Amino acid sequence: GAVVSQHPSWVICKSGTSVKIECRSLDFQATTMFWYRQFPKQSLMLMATSNEGSKATYEQGVEKDKFLINHASLTLSTLTVTSAHPEDSSFYICSAPGTGSYNEQFFGPGTRLTVL
Amino acid sequence: AQTVTQSQPEMSVQEAETVTLSCTYDTSESDYYLFWYKQPPSRQMILVIRQEAYKQQNATENRFSVNFQKAAKSFSLKISDSQLGDAAMYFCAYTRDDKIIFGKGTRLHILP
Numbered sequence: 001g002a003v004v005s006q007h008p009s010w011v012i013c014k015s016g017t018s019v020k021i022e023c024r025s026l027d028f029q030a031t032t033m034f035w036y037r038q039f040p041k042q043s044l045m046l047m048a049t050s051n052e053g054s055k056a057t058y059e060q061g062v063e064k065d066k067f068l069i070n071h072a073s074l075t076l077s078t079l080t081v082t083s084a085h086p087e088d089s090s091f092y093i094c095s096a097p098g099t100g101s102y103n104e105q106f107f108g109p110g111t112r113l114t115v116l
Numbered sequence: 117a118q119t120v121t122q123s124q125p126e127m128s129v130q131e132a133e134t135v136t137l138s139c140t141y142d143t144s145e146s147d148y149y150l151f152w153y154k155q156p157p158s159r160q161m162i163l164v165i166r167q168e169a170y171k172q173q174n175a176t177e178n179r180f181s182v183n184f185q186k187a188a189k190s191f192s193l194k195i196s197d198s199q200l201g202d203a204a205m206y207f208c209a210y211t212r213d214d215k216i217i218f219g220k221g222t223r224l225h226i227l228p
Contacts, residue, residue, distance in 0.1 A: 032214055038159075043207060043220045091159060097214045103149040105216050107161035 002028050002098050006108035013084055014116055021079045021111045023050075023094030029074035030096035034105070035067075038091040050077040084115040118143045120210050122219035129198045130227045136183075137193045137222050139208030146170075148212040150184065152193045155205040155221075164206070167191065200226050 003026040013019050023033055031052045036044040048069050049057040056069035066088075068080040081088050091112050095105040119142045129135035141150070152164040167175045167184050175182050179199075183192045195202055203226045208219040 034214075034216070041223075043218045044161075046215065046217070049215065093159075093161065095161075095216070103211050103214070104151070104163060104166060105211070105214075107153075109158070109160050 002026075002096070002106040004094065004096050004106045004108040006092075006094055006111050008111060009109060010112040010114075012114045012116060015085055016083055018080055018082045019084055019113060021081075021092055021094075021113075023077045023079070023096075023108050025075045025096045025106075028096075028099055030077075031074060032097060033071065033077040034095045035069060035077075035079050036093045036095070038093060038110075040091075044093060047079075052077075081113065084113070086115045089113055089115045118145075118210055118212070118217050120208050120217050120219035122208050122222050124222045125220070126223045126225065128225040128227055129195075131198055131200060133198055134194060134196045135198055135224065137195075137206055137208075137224070139191045139193070139219055141189050141191065141208070141210045141219075143189070143210065143212070145212050148210060150182075150191045151209040151211065151216075152180070152182070152191075153207045153209060153218075154202075155207065156201075156203070161207075165193065195224075198226050200228065202226055 005024045007022045033050040035047045047062045050069045050071040052071040071077045093110045094108045098104045121140045148169045150167045154162045165177045179196045205221045207221045
């Protein structure tokens with residue numbers, strides 16, 4: 001089956017620094033990938049749609065300059081949290097749609113970000 | 117706008133018993149997909165079952181089955197012979213095209 005990886009699985013950084021999270025589709029190509037944020041005991045909140053070869057589409061209320069998304073290739077999307085603050089601490093998950101007819105999303109294992 | 121509602125924040129079921137998780141959704145589209153995802157403590161999202169809206173037959177995957185009522189916009193998940201490994205957060209989800217919308221989730225506890 002389709003596999004999506006994320007790196008790193010967890011990261012701790014100081015306030016004011018930037019952190020990059022990678023999302024890779026390992027055995028399939030993805031022209032579109034999605035980034036979610038999940039707070040403890042809550043659901044996944046869609047942050048943005050990453051589009052290969054074009055700008056990302058952000059959901060309402062998500063700061064474009066805070067969360068930079070780059071879809072560098074058909075297998076890689078990156079999320080950079082710029083000038084991170086403690087309130088940016090969260091669990092970030094990416095997903096990519098499969099190539100079959102079921103519209104299924106394949107999810108990465110997530111990245112836990114802690115900003116001190 | 118599409119919304120997904122899960123009215124049961126938490127549920128408990130005795131091991132080997134059957135439990136049903138509720139989900140309703142709101143959409144004006146006629147062609148879409150519905151999913152149930154499981155998120156165990158590892159937090160990896162795992163697909164449990166999928167349903168295409170144009171199919172009237174309810175989807176079944178081993179111990180997991182759905183009751184899809186398109187007119188009522190209802191999509192409940194039934195877990196039969198509950199096992200300890202079924203303990204997790206369960207998210208109902210709607211998708212059309214590629215974007216997926218999740219409900220708030222139901223935490224399922226399995227009582228030994």
